[in-house]
Amino acid sequence: MGDIQYDEASADALVRAADAAAEQLRGQGTGRRAAVEKGTDDFSGAYATRFEESAQIEAADRPKLATVLDDLSDQVTAATAAAKRERERQEDLAAWQVRQDERDRKAAESPTTFFEPPPTLGFDFKPSETPIAPPSISAAFSARFRTRTGSGTSGGKSSADPDHLRSFATDYRALDLATTEKQTTLRNAWNGFTGSCGWVRVSSATFFIGFDRLLEENGEDAAWADRIADAFERAGGQGSISNATLDVSAAAELPAAITELLDPDLTPAQVAERWAALGYSKADQRDLEALPIPVLSKIGNLEGVDYWARDTANRAVLDARITAAEQEVESLRNTIAYDNGASWGKASTNLEALQAIKTASKFQGDSKAGERFIVSLTDDVPPLAAVSIGDLDTADNVTWAVPGMGSDTTGMVGWTDSAQNIYDQQKDIGPDDRAVISWMGYDTPPQPVISGELDFGVLGSEYAQKGGDNLADSIRGLDAVRSGDVPTTNIVAHSYGTTASAYALTQSDVHVDTLTTVGSAGLPNEIDQATDLHVDDVYAGQAQDVWLIEPEKGDQWAWTGRLSPEHSQNPIDPDFGATPFGTDGIVTDGGDVNPVEDHGTHTGNDRGYLDLGTESLRNVGYATTGHADDITADPPKGPTQYQRSILETPQWTL
Numbered sequence: 001m002g003d004i005q006y007d008e009a010s011a012d013a014l015v016r017a018a019d020a021a022a023e024q025l026r027g028q029g030t031g032r033r034a035a036v037e038k039g040t041d042d043f044s045g046a047y048a049t050r051f052e053e054s055a056q057i058e059a060a061d062r063p064k065l066a067t068v069l070d071d072l073s074d075q076v077t078a079a080t081a082a083a084k085r086e087r088e089r090q091e092d093l094a095a096w097q098v099r100q101d102e103r104d105r106k107a108a109e110s111p112t113t114f115f116e117p118p119p120t121l122g123f124d125f126k127p128s129e130t131p132i133a134p135p136s137i138s139a140a141f142s143a144r145f146r147t148r149t150g151s152g153t154s155g156g157k158s159s160a161d162p163d164h165l166r167s168f169a170t171d172y173r174a175l176d177l178a179t180t181e182k183q184t185t186l187r188n189a190w191n192g193f194t195g196s197c198g199w200v201r202v203s204s205a206t207f208f209i210g211f212d213r214l215l216e217e218n219g220e221d222a223a224w225a226d227r228i229a230d231a232f233e234r235a236g237g238q239g240s241i242s243n244a245t246l247d248v249s250a251a252a253e254l255p256a257a258i259t260e261l262l263d264p265d266l267t268p269a270q271v272a273e274r275w276a277a278l279g280y281s282k283a284d285q286r287d288l289e290a291l292p293i294p295v296l297s298k299i300g301n302l303e304g305v306d307y308w309a310r311d312t313a314n315r316a317v318l319d320a321r322i323t324a325a326e327q328e329v330e331s332l333r334n335t336i337a338y339d340n341g342a343s344w345g346k347a348s349t350n351l352e353a354l355q356a357i358k359t360a361s362k363f364q365g366d367s368k369a370g371e372r373f374i375v376s377l378t379d380d381v382p383p384l385a386a387v388s389i390g391d392l393d394t395a396d397n398v399t400w401a402v403p404g405m406g407s408d409t410t411g412m413v414g415w416t417d418s419a420q421n422i423y424d425q426q427k428d429i430g431p432d433d434r435a436v437i438s439w440m441g442y443d444t445p446p447q448p449v450i451s452g453e454l455d456f457g458v459l460g461s462e463y464a465q466k467g468g469d470n471l472a473d474s475i476r477g478l479d480a481v482r483s484g485d486v487p488t489t490n491i492v493a494h495s496y497g498t499t500a501s502a503y504a505l506t507q508s509d510v511h512v513d514t515l516t517t518v519g520s521a522g523l524p525n526e527i528d529q530a531t532d533l534h535v536d537d538v539y540a541g542q543a544q545d546v547w548l549i550e551p552e553k554g555d556q557w558a559w560t561g562r563l564s565p566e567h568s569q570n571p572i573d574p575d576f577g578a579t580p581f582g583t584d585g586i587v588t589d590g591g592d593v594n595p596v597e598d599h600g601t602h603t604g605n606d607r608g609y610l611d612l613g614t615e616s617l618r619n620v621g622y623a624t625t626g627h628a629d630d631i632t633a634d635p636p637k638g639p640t641q642y643q644r645s646i647l648e649t650p651q652w653t654l
Contacts, residue, residue: 003090004134006083007196010189015073015080017189021182022069025062028175032058035175039168039225045158046243047228047250054146054221061143061214068207069186072139076193079135079200086132086199093127100126136201141210146217148224149251157240162229169222169229176218183211224250231290234316244279245287248295262298268473268480271304280309288312293320301376303477307392314374318358321383325351346381353382353409360387360416360438370423370434372416376441376474384442385409386474387416389423390435397426397434397488398478399624400512401610402471403601404495404521405458405561406447409440418601418610422492422624425617430625441474442467444496448560458496458521459564461503468503472510490514490624491535494601494609495558496521499567505533514539516623518583518609518616519599521561523569530577538578539623539631540571541609541616543596550642553597553607572634580634581619583609593618 036055043051187208194202231249235241241249248258261274280288288309291299293316299305300313329351332344361374370389378384392398401419419438426434443466445457457463471491479486489512493501498520504510506527516539517523530538544554562568572580585595594614597607609616615632622630639647 004083004086005196005198006080006087006200007192008080008083010192010196011076011080011083014186014189014193015076017182017186018069018073018076021179021186022066022073024179024182025066025069028062028179029059031171031175032062035168035171038164038171041164042159042161042238043164044160045240046156047158047160047246050148051225054148054217054224057144057146058214058218058221065141065143065207065211065214068139068141068210072137072207075135075137075139079137079197082132082135083197083199089127089132093129096124096127099124134199134201136203138202138204139207140204141207143210143214143217146221148220149247149255155243157242158246159238159240160228160232161238162232165225165229165232169225172218172222172225176215176222180215183215186211220252223252227251227292230292234293235286235290239286241290242284242287245284245290249290249292254295258295262295262302266304268304268476269483271302272480272483275302275305275309280306282306282308285312289316293317297377297379300374301378303473304480306481307373307375307388310375311373311388314377315361318354318361318374318377322351322354322358325354349410350382353412356410356412357383357385357387360412364420369420370436375437382409384470385412385440387412387419387438388435389416389420389438391433392435392437392478393481395433395435395487396431397490397625399426399434399436399490399492400439400471400474400501401436402439402441402467402491402493402497402501403444404493404497404519405445405557407440407444407497412438412440414602415440418608421602421610421612421617422620424612425621426625429621429627429630437474439471439474441470442500447557458561459566461499461524461564461566464496464499464524464567465503467497467500468505468507471500471504472507475504475510475512488513488626490516492516492518492610492620492624493520495519495599496561498571499523499561502527502533502567505535507534510534513537514623516620517541517571517578518601518620519543519555519558519596520571521558522564522567523571524567525565525569527569529575530571537623537628538571539581539619539628540576540578541581541583541596541619541634542570542572542637543583543599543609543616544637544640546640547643550640552640552642553595554640555596555599557599579623579628579631581616581623582632582634583614583616583619584635585615586632 039051040048227250228246231241231246232238247255257278261271289312296313297317300310300317325347328347329344332347336344357377361372363372371391373388373392374385375388375392376384376386399422401422403415407415416438419436423434423436443463445463446455448456448458491501491512498517499522501515502523505512505515511534514537515533515535518541520540520542527533542555542558545559546552546554546556548556562570569576571578583596586593594607596609596614596616600608601610602608603611606613610620611617619631622628
């Protein structure tokens with residue numbers, strides 16, 4: 001054997017692998033055509049054209065690659081033959097050299113004389129000393145990029161059957177999987193060939209890059225079809241969707257216009273401007289639903305976007321998150337023992353909150369009750385949320401209902417019931433087109449005692465400051481959406497929500513027409529009087545302060561919040577300058593108006609601050625609809641009889 005580096009077994013393996021891959025590529029023509037025909041069934045419009053163009057590129061590139069692999073097989077076969085010839089030449093030359101050396105030896109041992117006869121004549125020609133030139137292997141292939149969005153797709157609409165697109169994607173992936181197996185065998189064979197056949201030269205070997213690119217483009221076609229199917233399914237199935245929407249839904253990366261809209265540094269006014277430029281209207285609700293869930297999740301919480309759009313986005317996101325949360329709870333059910341149920345408990349609480357938001361957002365079926373909109377739904381676990389009763393895009397009067405301590409979205413139904421009571425109270429004295437926002441938009445501190453553990457977050461300001469920032473953003477968002485048509489705006493805040501609202505209303509670019517506090521846990525100490533707040537009129541209602549241990553009815557928690565060293569300002573104090581109103585109940589010609597007998601807003605016996613039939617809620621309705629003259633006065637309050645009896649005992653005497 002010669003000493004050239006060429007392993008025929010490795011070369012033969014490469015030939016077999018190249019032939020098999022080429023055969024696989026050619027043999028898939030029928031299957032891929034059938035898959036494409038499924039996808040194009042009921043598919044029309046610019047995106048159908050893009051789909052067909054991609055299929056045509058694949059149908060042209062795939063046989064080109066097969067031809068390149070055929071040629072590679074031929075080149076390697078020829079290289080094997082050349083290597084065999086070179087080895088034979090080297091062997092023949094070496095054998096000849098042995099014979100020649102023997103002849104030279106004999107000639108040296110027995111010199112021929114003049115009188116001796118010449119040896120018998122014979123011919124032993126020397127083989128060629130010129131090596132056979134090593135062949136050069138070249139296998140170049142480049143798969144083409146397939147344009148799927150943009151470049152003419154944004155105008156008009158496309159329609160498709162998502163089931164047909166799913167079928168295409170499934171079939172395409174199966175064909176690619178079979179091809180990938182042949183490609184892997186080919187790659188291994190190529191590596192074996194180049195590692196053991198160094199005698200040949202490789203001048204170009206881009207076919208693997210092209211092969212990878214071909215499969216990547218095929219995979220992206222399948223993913224693209226799935227994204228289009230997702231869009232149509234979110235929009236309710238078959239029908240048409242604007243190509244501009246599909247440019248977002250079907251793209252692997254977000255278009256510049258959407259990326260710019262989602263820039264976190266934009267002000268609500270800038271968001272409103274960019275949103276308007278996208279051109280969506282309420283008639284495009286189906287198109288909006290077709291956008292990807294991650295995009296909808298952002299739009300649903302984006303201050304400056306129209307509220308109909310935020311509601312559309314949030315409802316789609318909420319449904320998706322409920323499904324995911326249900327699956328998570330079920331998957332964790334069998335792992336409860338591993339962490340004492342902490343993971344399962346967290347997942348269950350999240351699901352409970354999501355389901356409560358869903359329930360709170362349901363239209364009540366009575367036009368007088370007000371249509372409901374989900375105007376925010378954060379990614380937190382559990383999420384923060386806001387549900388509007390009434391249309392914020394058109395309402396002439398808007399009220400934020402801001403909750404206090406111990407509130408979260410697991411209680412979204414109860415808080416929205418309180419907001420509904422405000423809405424209902426306003427109906428006889430306020431504008432018909434109004435909205436009340438059940439705003440669970442911040443993390444609230446817990447009640448001071450929970451399960452026997454003390455938590456005094458309510459005495460601090462951290463929760464309130466963050467809540468104030470979030471509320472201020474919400475107010476700015478309404479200003480941006482309703483620019484040039486700003487409605488009357490109000491805040492009705494309860495308990496610690498009054499603290500948070502005060503922080504919002506000290507920000508320089510935030511203003512509302514009225515602030516109404518009920519059961520205040522205290523305003524920040526730096527707010528000396530009502531005029532320090534950016535609000536035209538401040539109203540305050542406070543039920544009788546009672547201790548937790550005493551039998552008399554009243555507000556058992558608000559006074560504890562005002563023990564805070566940071567927010568002890570009581571808005572009903574005469575020096576503060578708010579308008580106090582009655583909460584103790586009154587007798588009228590129309591019947592009794594109930595007193596407030598609890599710190600809550602919505603109680604089982606209808607004695608909460610925002611329960612229908614209470615003096616408190618009636619005054620809230622007057623305060624938020626411009627009827628301040630009808631507000632009933634708040635009589636002076638002192639200690640309860642129980643408190644006096646305790647304070648007058650000898651051990652309390654100084």
